[in-house]
Amino acid sequence: xxxxxxxxxxxxxxxxxxxxxxxxxxxxxxxxxxxxxxxxxxxxxxxxxxxxxxxxxxxxxxxxxxxxxxxxxxxxxxxxxxxxxxxxxxxxxxxxxxxxxxxxxxxxxxxxxxxxxxxxxxxxxxxxxxxxxxxxxxxxxxxxxxxxxxxxxxxxxxxxxxxxxxxxxxxxxxxxxxxxxxxxxxxxxxxxxxxxxxxxxxxxxxxxxxxxxxxxxxxxxxxxxxxxxxxxxxxxxxxxxxxxxxxxxxxxxxxxxxxxxxxxxxxxxxxxxxxxxxxxxxxxxxxxxxxxxxxxxxxxxxxxxxxxxxxxxxxxxxxxxxxxxxxxxxxxxxxxxxxxxxxxxxxxxxxxxxxxxxxxxxxxxxxxxxxxxxxxxxxxxxxxxxxxxxxxxxxxxxxxxxxxxxxxxxxxxxxxxxxxxxxxxxxxxxxxxxxxxxxxxxxxxxxxxxxxxxxxxxxxxxxxxxxxxxxxxxxxxxxxxxxxxxxxxxxxxxxxxxxxxxxxxxxxxxxxxxxxxxxxxxxxxxxxxxxxxxxxxxxxxxxxxxxxxxxxxxxxxxxxxxxxxxxxxxxxxxxxxxxxxxxxxxxxxxxxxxxxxxxxxxxxxxxxxxxxxxxxxxxxxxxxxxxxxxxxxxxxxxxxxxxxxxxxxxxxxxxxxxxxxxxxxxxxxxxxxxxxxxxxxxxxxxxxxxxxxxxxxxxxxxxxxxxxxxxxxxxxxxxxxxxxxxxxxxxxxxxxxxxxxxxxxxxxxxxxxxxxxxxxxxxxxxxxxxxxxxxxxxxxxxxxxxxxxxxxxxxxxxxxxxxxxxxxxxxxxxxxxxxxxxxxxxxxxxxxxxxxxxxxxxxxxxx
Numbered sequence: 001x002x003x004x005x006x007x008x009x010x011x012x013x014x015x016x017x018x019x020x021x022x023x024x025x026x027x028x029x030x031x032x033x034x035x036x037x038x039x040x041x042x043x044x045x046x047x048x049x050x051x052x053x054x055x056x057x058x059x060x061x062x063x064x065x066x067x068x069x070x071x072x073x074x075x076x077x078x079x080x081x082x083x084x085x086x087x088x089x090x091x092x093x094x095x096x097x098x099x100x101x102x103x104x105x106x107x108x109x110x111x112x113x114x115x116x117x118x119x120x121x122x123x124x125x126x127x128x129x130x131x132x133x134x135x136x137x138x139x140x141x142x143x144x145x146x147x148x149x150x151x152x153x154x155x156x157x158x159x160x161x162x163x164x165x166x167x168x169x170x171x172x173x174x175x176x177x178x179x180x181x182x183x184x185x186x187x188x189x190x191x192x193x194x195x196x197x198x199x200x201x202x203x204x205x206x207x208x209x210x211x212x213x214x215x216x217x218x219x220x221x222x223x224x225x226x227x228x229x230x231x232x233x234x235x236x237x238x239x240x241x242x243x244x245x246x247x248x249x250x251x252x253x254x255x256x257x258x259x260x261x262x263x264x265x266x267x268x269x270x271x272x273x274x275x276x277x278x279x280x281x282x283x284x285x286x287x288x289x290x291x292x293x294x295x296x297x298x299x300x301x302x303x304x305x306x307x308x309x310x311x312x313x314x315x316x317x318x319x320x321x322x323x324x325x326x327x328x329x330x331x332x333x334x335x336x337x338x339x340x341x342x343x344x345x346x347x348x349x350x351x352x353x354x355x356x357x358x359x360x361x362x363x364x365x366x367x368x369x370x371x372x373x374x375x376x377x378x379x380x381x382x383x384x385x386x387x388x389x390x391x392x393x394x395x396x397x398x399x400x401x402x403x404x405x406x407x408x409x410x411x412x413x414x415x416x417x418x419x420x421x422x423x424x425x426x427x428x429x430x431x432x433x434x435x436x437x438x439x440x441x442x443x444x445x446x447x448x449x450x451x452x453x454x455x456x457x458x459x460x461x462x463x464x465x466x467x468x469x470x471x472x473x474x475x476x477x478x479x480x481x482x483x484x485x486x487x488x489x490x491x492x493x494x495x496x497x498x499x500x501x502x503x504x505x506x507x508x509x510x511x512x513x514x515x516x517x518x519x520x521x522x523x524x525x526x527x528x529x530x531x532x533x534x535x536x537x538x539x540x541x542x543x544x545x546x547x548x549x550x551x552x553x554x555x556x557x558x559x560x561x562x563x564x565x566x567x568x569x570x571x572x573x574x575x576x577x578x579x580x581x582x583x584x585x586x587x588x589x590x591x592x593x594x595x596x597x598x599x600x601x602x603x604x605x606x607x608x609x610x611x612x613x614x615x616x617x618x619x620x621x622x623x624x625x626x627x628x629x630x631x632x633x634x635x636x637x638x639x640x641x642x643x644x645x646x647x648x649x650x651x652x653x654x655x656x657x658x659x660x661x662x663x664x665x666x667x668x669x670x671x672x673x674x675x676x677x678x679x680x681x682x683x684x685x686x687x688x689x690x691x692x693x694x695x696x697x698x699x700x701x702x703x704x705x706x707x708x709x710x711x712x713x714x715x716x717x718x719x720x721x722x723x724x725x726x727x728x729x730x731x732x733x734x735x736x737x738x739x740x741x742x743x744x745x746x747x748x749x750x751x752x753x754x755x756x757x758x759x760x761x762x763x764x765x766x767x768x769x770x771x772x773x774x775x776x777x778x779x780x781x782x783x784x785x786x787x788x789x790x791x792x793x794x795x796x797x798x799x800x801x802x803x804x805x806x807x808x809x810x811x812x813x814x815x816x817x818x819x820x821x822x823x824x825x826x827x828x829x830x831x832x833x834x835x836x837x838x839x840x841x842x843x844x845x846x847x
Contacts, residue, residue, distance in 0.1 A: 066300045066334065066439075066453045072286070075273055075299060079265065130154035131171065134702040138565075138626050140463055144344050145252040147190030147201060148626050149687075150698035150709045156232055157700070158198060160188050161711050161730045162684075165200060167232050173705040173716040173725040179233050186223060187686055192252050192322065198227040198235065199257060199322045201250060204242055219263050221278070222247040226326040239326030242278040245316060249463075251344040255323035256446040258349055260342045265312045265335065274299070275316055275333060297331035300450065315340050317351060319446045329446040334439060343466040349448070350466060350474065351439045354459045357432055364398045366421045370413065371405055379405060426483045431457040433481055438474070440502060454502035458494055464564075464625070467522030472500040473546045477520045477529055482510075493517050493531055497546045505547045512537055518576065521564035526601065528572060532560035533586065538574075540601040552601035559592045559609075562622045565630055567661070570599035571607070573630065575621055575639060578611045588615050591641060593659070593666055610666035612657065616644035618690050620697060629699045635660045636719060638706065640696040641671070651678020654694035656708050658722060670722045672696075674710040682736075682793070684711055693731065737828045740793040745833070747790035748811060748823050748841050755813075755821060756843075764818040792825070816842075 069075040131154040139146045149160045157168040157176075165188060167180040188202035204223040226239040245261030252258070266273050277284045277295040288294035297316060316333035320326055336353045343350045368383045375383070386401060405411075413421070426433075436459055440451045458478030460466070465477045477495050493511040498504055515531035522528075525544040531537050538555040561574030574594040579586045590613040597605040620640045621627040629638040637659040646653040654675035660667045674694045675681065681694040691697065693711040700707050704719045716726040758766050792811060812824040823841040830836050833846065840847050 066302055066450070068450075069299050069301070072274065078301070079273055131702050135629060135631060135700045138628050138630075140343075140625070141345055143253065143346050145192060145194075146626065147192055147199075147250050147252070148698065149190060150700065151191060151193040152700050152702060152707075153193055154702060157702075157707060157709075157714065158191060158193055159709055159714060159730075160191060160200070162686075163187055165191070166714075166730065167229070167235065168714060168728065169232075170702055170705075170707065170716075173702075173707075176714075176716055176726050176728065178728060180235055182227075182235060184225075188225075189247060189686070190250070192257060193229075194252070194255055194323065196228055196230040197255075197322050198229045199320075199326075200225045200227070201247055201259070203247065219244045219276075220246050222259070222261055224257075224259065224320065224326070226322050239322075240280050241320075241326060241328075243316075243318065244276040245314070246339075248315075248339055249342045251342065251349065252322075253344070253346060253443065255321065256329065256443075257320045257322050258342075258344065258443075258448075259318045259320060260340060260351065261316045261318065262313050262336075262339045263316075265314050275314065275331075277328075295328065295331070297333045298450070300332070300334040302335070302453075312337060313339065315351060315353065317342075317349060317441060317448060319443075319448055321446055330448040332441060332448050332450055336437070341460065341463055341466075343463045343468075345468040345472075347443060347472065348451070348468060349441045349443060350468075351441070352436050352460060352466070354434060354436055355455075356434045357429055361398065362425055362429065363421070364402055366425050367402055367413075368405075370417070370421055371402075371409075371411060374411055375405060375409060379408075430482060431480075433457075433483070434459050436460050436476070436478055438476070438498075438502060440474075452502045454498060454504075456494070456496045456498075456504070461517065464520045464522075465517070467527075469522075469525075469543070469546065471546070473505070474498040474500075474502065475522055475527060475543060477517060477527070479517050480509075490514055491516065493529060495527060495529070495541055495549060497543065497549055499546075506549055508541055508549050508551055511539060511551070518560045519562050519564050519574070521566070521572070523566055524569075526598070528564055528598070530561045530564065530574065530576075532579075535559075535579075538596060538604055540598055540604055542601060553603050555596070555604040555606065557594070557606050557609075559589075559594075561592075561594060563625055563628060565625075565628060567595065567630075567632065570597065571664075572596040572598055573637070573661075575619075575628065577622075590614055591617050591619055591639075591643075593637075593639070595661065595664060595666065597664075607664045608666055610659070610668065612668070613641065613643045613646065616652075617646075618642045620688065620691060620695060623688060623690065627696075627698060629701075631701070634701065634719065635662070636701065636706070637661065637666075638699040638708070640699070642690070642692075642695060643671075646671075647673075647678045649678060651675075653678060654681065654692060654696070654710070656696045656699055658706065658717075672706075672708050672715060672717055672722065672724075674708070674713050674715065681712065687711075734829070738831075741827045741829055741831055743793045744811075744825055744827060745831070747792065748825050748846075750790060751811060751813070751823055752841060752843075765815055765821045767815055819843075 069078065134152050134154040137146055137148045137151065151158045152170065155169070155171055157170045159166050159168065163184050163186070165182040165184070166178050168176055169179045170176045184200070184202065186202055186204040188200045190201050192199040200223075202223050204221045221242045221244055224239070224241040224243065225237055226241075227235040228238050229235045243259065243261055245263035248260040248262050250257055250259045261275075263275065272286070274286050275295075275297060284293055284295040286294065286296045288296045297318070299314070312335045314333050315336040316331060318331045319329045321329055337355045338353045340351045340353045343352070365387060368387055372380055372383050382401075383405075386398070435455045435457050437453065437455045439453045441448045442451050456476055456478050458480035460476065460478050467475045469475065475495065475497050477493060480492050480494055482490050482492060491514050492509065493515070495508045495511070496504055497506055511529065512531035512533075515533040515537070517529060518532045519530040520527065522543075525542065527541040527543055529539040529541065531539070535556050535558055538557075538561070540552045540554065542550045542552050558580075559576060559578040561576040563575045565573045565575070567573050572595075574596060576592055576594075578589040578592040580589050581587075590611045593610040595607040595609070597607050619627070619642065627640050630636065639657050639659070641653075641655065641657050643653045645651070652675070653671060653673050655671050655673040657671055658669045660669055674696055676694075679694070681692040684691045684693055684695070687695070687697060696708050696710045698709050701719060705725065706717045706719045706722075708715050708717070710730075712729070712731055714728040714730060715724065717724050755765055790811060814822040814824070816822060820843060824838065825841070826838050827834065827836050
């Protein structure tokens, strides 16, 4: 690469690293720029904007000008052009046979994709007597259901535990029991329950097995299993669908499910480039011309995408009528730079993705502009053709053309000239450094109609950053990075209001410099935004006039709220962390609940707060709003919590906090422990980094009974006094104990192998204070084998192990002499090889 470009890029990325912002920079779309002159910077209501707003107040359409591929051949040509210089992503055992796989060159011609007949409506019957007094999944928009790991219909509770779906007869609570268990080959993730239909969604890696189909897609598959639960003791699967792609999110409205998926853009034009749908092991054809069952989604792309698609994903949104045996109604897909977030109102679905500027390419164009006055007329014409070209030119070709001109004229810009080029690029692209693209799909009884696309500067973090008002105006909060002329980067928060046509009506910009947005909640005509760097500002923005949003007030208090929930129309509940200041800045402390009074939006107040735990305490509700349960009528607030050192014996508690709010004060009624008085537990990575088997994932109530669910238990407690009414064990402890012991035995054998490797090299075993296996050195209590650390599984439930002086939670190494050693460990249960309790491995065996 041209050395001067490399230097400027190094300077640019160094500047980014100093600003503590880490981004990769893809190429921008050449869209119309937003006119900042009419934006409102932190409007306080006295901006002198005319009250009689007209079309002149509309800033810009910001349209991405999406186009639809007309057929498979056009898609194939597009991918072939944009991937001509891209190496194969993987090896194929066998090329796809299109005829055998039922694939064709046609694409859906309707606005909603094309599908054949998918079966008839199944009769349903009543499930029996149910309570009407029960909680549902905590969702963002009333009437828009969200998939979850725990659901109830008022009589039965449906829960997903590892690879199992349990159906529990919940009433009466004292006699509640599991009445049905379905075991999946793959890992179920979430589900919906509606009437006599239960839908389970999950990851199915088996569908990419080379032996099952005449090709290797190299993709993950998302399964959608639809069950008839008219007989809850014997659920019957009536539709088994497998969509190519990773599961991102979903929504359900009136029995129609909208499934958001992501897959890589396939680079081998000899394979089928369209998403694959498999039903009961059979690939559904993409050819809809025969009138048979088919699957042919529309695929869109940006008309002004002047960059390579080599890092793109194919994002799809698919609608399924799970009440009608899983008929697929509609499918849309578009090329995207990143995975997407989904927000749904009752009328529209919005898919967003983040796009970041590719400085390598844009700087080359800037250098061409710099060189233009210094070259011959002939070369100027060539530069103009490059700069103004409507066709896509690969980065390699651009770089080669630049090198040719530089070598021809021997031009080397000075450092000052390089700096000015970079400044110009930053200034011209401030609103495009990183931006959020928005794709709007209207809903018509399950049919997805692509309406419009747009973008706003900055990035968003979760679904609560978007909201649609009653007039279908979209409100969106983003965090934008702005660079000044000295290369200093600042973060600001913006709120944009977009019309139903996704034209930007107005904005409140540059809130809270260098503070991250931690939570957002739109409630009626107001937006509440929490940002954080050292203290927690809560901003209140009036949106009663969508073309004149006004910042009304703010509150600054220690800590921050990661989630905001309405208590009533004038009061909010915030849940997050307390913080403290140290020499290194702000540090997280315990979990914090705040009660905010926002009756006077110009002067919000914190009425009360409740802080519990220490910096090692955690809660799943900090990361997933579905884990938060609140019901004002029952005066019930339930928050899952891992409380470090909370129990009397000094152990940590995994469970829930149950609170009430009395006279604007938080009152802790008690905790429900799922950790058996502090026993450690397995980590469940499918549930999240902070989730263990004893972590309470969800809570719900039926009548006056609170049900709390972890992988370990489903507990039923009286809401009023928290008396335990029942506890259903969800894990086979004996089987889990045997599995942990097998892992321990494998670990100590690995350690022994590492020690023998050391002995073969040194003719001795390592000293206790310097244990060396492979190429690494560690302390004796953390033996390593080939640079990996054996992590002893937990818990250890056997009393012999818990009381052993050698330590039950570690593998402990001792050097007996240069020719002998001891590895101490503990087993919970008797095995075929050795009995339970404290064990020792030496070079001669296990004792």
